Amino acid sequence: MRKKTGRILAACLGALLLFVCWLIWSPVRGVPVLEYHMTGDDALPDELPYIVPQADLAAQLDYLQAAGYTTITMRDYLAARQGEYTLPAKPVILTFDDGYEDNYTVLLPELEQRGMCATVYVVTNDVGLDRYLTWAQLQDMQRRGIEIGGHTADHLPLTTLAPEEQERQLRLSRQLMEMYGLQAVVSFSYPNGAYDEAIAQRVREAGYQTAVTGDAGLNQPDTNPYELQRINVAHPRFGLTEFRLRLLKGEIMTKLHWHQHKI
Numbered sequence: 001m002r003k004k005t006g007r008i009l010a011a012c013l014g015a016l017l018l019f020v021c022w023l024i025w026s027p028v029r030g031v032p033v034l035e036y037h038m039t040g041d042d043a044l045p046d047e048l049p050y051i052v053p054q055a056d057l058a059a060q061l062d063y064l065q066a067a068g069y070t071t072i073t074m075r076d077y078l079a080a081r082q083g084e085y086t087l088p089a090k091p092v093i094l095t096f097d098d099g100y101e102d103n104y105t106v107l108l109p110e111l112e113q114r115g116m117c118a119t120v121y122v123v124t125n126d127v128g129l130d131r132y133l134t135w136a137q138l139q140d141m142q143r144r145g146i147e148i149g150g151h152t153a154d155h156l157p158l159t160t161l162a163p164e165e166q167e168r169q170l171r172l173s174r175q176l177m178e179m180y181g182l183q184a185v186v187s188f189s190y191p192n193g194a195y196d197e198a199i200a201q202r203v204r205e206a207g208y209q210t211a212v213t214g215d216a217g218l219n220q221p222d223t224n225p226y227e228l229q230r231i232n233v234a235h236p237r238f239g240l241t242e243f244r245l246r247l248l249k250g251e252i253m254t255k256l257h258w259h260q261h262k263i
Helices: 002-025 045-050 054-066 074-081 102-114 135-143 163-179 197-205 239-262
Strands: 033-036 091-098 119-122 147-150 187-189 210-212
Touching: 054 102, 054 239, 074 091, 074 147, 074 187, 074 210, 091 102, 102 135, 119 135, 119 187, 135 147, 147 163, 163 197
Parallel strands: 033 091, 091 119, 119 147, 147 187, 187 210
Antiparallel strands: none
16 A cells, blocks of 8 residues: 555656656747836835846846847737737837936946837836936937836826726827827836736727736747737846746746646
8 A cells, every 4th residue: 555655756746847847848939028126226115026236137137138039019019919020039128107307317328338228117107216216317218229118197006096097098199108208108007017908998998009017927929919028127136046046936827827728
């Protein structure tokens, strides 16, 4: 009886090991979208979880280039889905939420030094406030190849609002950006990653053509453009090792989703 139990246990452990190996080493295709917020070396205590120090950001960008990744914007990704753009061999999209001033003073020079680009999602009623981007900075960033997207007017979780206020937050945000000279605002980020099917429909009706969530994974041809997945990049504690593990997590979550779908 003990030998039989041992054989069963060994078989289960072997199957688990094979499954883990499949998760880690089997190839998976998809476009990773990285979710950042702040960068630099000047964070208030409550901002610390959301800031990636400049040296860590530089190391992450260098790692992506060394690994063969090419940055594209969310507009590029949309154009590829519409058959109007050919994706590079290993595309990656860098996204930055909220519209912090360090996206201009720290991030932009780091990107330009490497010939890279990003998409910045802006909370329009915070534009011009202390530590946030100004309209002039946003205009300059767009001229220099950074895509500007919407993140509502007030950064309120849309799932907590009445439908009329949801619509107001979406339309006011886009109208303000276009009024201040920002062109082709078609990308959106859900505040706090909070959304549902009805909200996604309102985002589409407001004129946005893509929307990113806080759900981990890679984006594949059949991924809903209003439920695009991202890999969160928080304040690092273990340097590039942690960054590599976050990229791996995106692949694993994609494989798990595929496996569940097949079942």
